[in-house]
Amino acid sequence: MRRGRCIGILQPVYLPWIGYFEQIDYVDHFVFQDDVQYTKNDWRNRNRICTKSGPTWLIVPVKRDGLSTRLHETRIDYGRNWARKQILTVRQAYSSSPYIDPVIAMLESAFDARPDRLTDLTIPLIEQLAGHLSIAGTFSRASDIPRAPDADLTGRLLEIAKAHAATDLYLGAKGIAYVDTQFLGQNGVAVTFQNFIHPTYKQHGADFQSHMSMLDYIANVGPAGVRQWLDTLPKFGSAP
Template sequence: MARRSDDARAKKCIGILQPVYLPWIGYFEQIEYVDHFVFQDDVQYTKNDWRNRNRICTKAGPTWLIVPVKRDGLHTRLHESRIDYGRNWARKQILTISQAYASSPFVAPVIAMLQEAFEAQPERLTDLTIPLIERLSSHLSIASTFSRASDVPRAPDADLTARLLEIAQANDATDLYLGAKGVAYVDTGFLAQNGVSVTFQDFVHPEYSQNGPEFHSHMSILDYIASVGPAGVRHWLDSLPKFGAHG
């Protein structure tokens, strides 16, 4: 599918987000919107966050899927964080997902992805989470390309906004599409002075038929796929605006 109108080919939009374990659907909306997506894997790892966990909806309500991470110190970068295989969490996760979506005809390919990823036992957390996001994007026919921020040289004194500019310039980006929370800490004026425009996500969460009587938003993409199938998710993505569609 064409990702931008003919008169806007000189423009390029990228998204920049920290990699997340089996992200929610809003994460994939950001990947779908942009031409290229950069995993911000060079930031400090944060505990009790979405980097190593997410939720699915069971008949009893939301439940956590957690990848245990070794305690490597307070200043460990996300791409340095190591997975703890000391507990049999992978088999339990597969069982939890299989039981939660036993009646769904759409879950088997996703479970196969997870089993293959778990059997490989990557040492680093990002070597589990990033390939899974890429494979799920392919499963949903998302055409964006991917790279990692850790591959972009970083100036020692670069603050958050300066780092965004470094990543944008390394990817020849004219536009950034960032999460809504970025409004509070991104200096859009500085970026504009350096030729980079910023749009912040303004996301409306869809509702769909789900396990249990009450709808729970912000579940893992697994929940949406299990409920409507990859074709249903693709139909929803096709209904959303794309970068350059207005130009």
């Protein structure tokens, strides 16, 4: 029996890894936590794909608007021709893949739109990739939910959960270190942390490279193959 309504809450990431999409597929609704402070040298504006010579970075340059800049306020720097180079890099990396053309079309369309804000690039791409994988989820942004001035991290999670009538949260594994599950439980919200086992699949090179962008998994096994793998994983409310 389903225990209620489960939501996932994660910061938006540029072309996320496989585990990010497992979280989206697990929950009833997914919230992009876009109202936190932007962090440099993180996954918010970059990710990796696997080329014939090994992993390489795909990076969206951002403008330096100050350390207190919120993620949803962070602006893209179009001063360099990085978008065209990224398309070429992806094409070359997966030139033999029969599955990459629709993904490249998504990237080209997103780049052509030239959104000003980083999250207006990363979030639509995540939503499109989820649809490409037949993930029938719904999405929203935390920045649309009022925030109490004194809300700490766990308090903010509770605000988001209450705004979406959630009885359960499904959070990333690192949240174990800083989320007050007792406080959330006392306020009617149960927490489950992701316990993810990374799949292996045929890839460039002799040694498998895990934690690549989902682009790598799609390029190597196709969207149907990814969907088949997702269907083997538990979902919220399913029998243990």
